[in-house]
Amino acid sequence: MSKSLLIISRQAPWAGPSAREALDIALAGGAFDLPLGLLFLDDGVFQLLPDQQPGALQQKDLTANLQALPMFGVEALYxxxxSLSERGLAEQPLALPVESLDDTELTLLIDRYDQVITI
Structure with a gap:
């Protein structure tokens, strides 16, 4: 039986390769039917904003990777x-359907997974 994996993505999409790496791990795990979840935390919540303009910062657009998550079976998105509130994004529409969790729920979520990777 496969161990479950929670990927915690903490970096903004324009802050280097970490955001893309987190999505790549999630997509690869999903392709192999690994039970996994993806949590957007801290500046990682900026990945969820629609209509980003990464070209202005000479970065690649992560939108296609985000939209592919459900197609690869990665549906446990949190x-x-x-993090949303601290960045003034609590009322913003997001690019993906995600489950919003408070601090207590985050602790319970992390405890549910066998392995946790923070990127």
């Missing part, structure tokens, strides 16, 4: 509600 966001930290405090």
């Amino acid at each position: 966001v930290a509600s405090r």
Whole structure:
């Protein structure tokens, strides 16, 4: 039986390769039917904003990778509600359907997974 994996993505999409690497791990795990979840935390919540313009910063667009997550079976998507609030994004529409979790729910979520990777 496969161990479950939670990937915590903490970096903004324009802050280097970390955001793309987190999505790549999630897509690869999904392709192999690994039970996994993806949590957007801290600046990682910026990945969820629609209509980003990464070309202005000479970065690649992550939108296609995000939209591919459900097609690869990655449907357990979470966001930290405090991270959204602290960045003024609590009322913003997001590019993906994610479950918003408070601090207590985050602790319970992390405890549910066998392995946790923070990127």
